[in-house]
Amino acid sequence: MRTTTGRRTEIMEVAAAMFAERGIGATTVREIGESAGVLSGSLYHHFSSKDEIVREVLADFMDQVERAFSAVAAAAGSPEETVRGLVRATLDCIDSHPHATRIYQRDRAYLRTHGLLDAIDTKSRAVRRHWRTAIDAGIAAGDFRADVPGDVFYRSLRDTLWATMHWPNRSSWSTEDFADVMASMFLGGFRA
DSSP: OOOHHHHHHHHHHHHHHHHHHHOSTTOOHHHHHHHHTOOHHHHTTTOSSHHHHHHHHHHHHHHHHHHHHHHHHHHOSSHHHHHHHHHHHHHHHHHHOHHHHHHHHHOHHHHHHTTOSGGGHHHHHHHHHHHHHHHHHHHHTTSBOSSSOHHHHHHHHHHHHHHGGGOTTGGGSOHHHHHHHHHHHHHHTTBO
């Protein structure tokens, strides 16, 4: 027998896969219920709306990202080690949460219009803070170039990492090897 928590998790997993494949706006509560083996009316016992499902999927995802980044920041001994660790953690999160990643990347307009980014804004700022703390520390220590704005480096690296989920040859690399290549490529041009 499934627990309520277990059933909610199943529904979230089914819904996340559907949102990632079709888009949030194109997916109905009825379709989610059918795919999850729940009558749409019964689905409302678990979630008040489709947007609540989206909110929880993304909140769980951002919690995982923030925990991974906090662990990297706590364990790294230098700004460069931190940046390398954050590259790896980002790719690990993409690999382990492909549906949430795709929803977050592809459905930004829907998320913004429906106020769903507000729920993850605090975690998103914490994630950004991990990057910027390491980058700014590296610039201050003279390890990273001061003539390249830290925010430009951060946004370029971050956006490239998230975009790799769409690269057709990404799966031909192990996460560890790909993280090394990406970190080396970006840090090679950012070292002082």
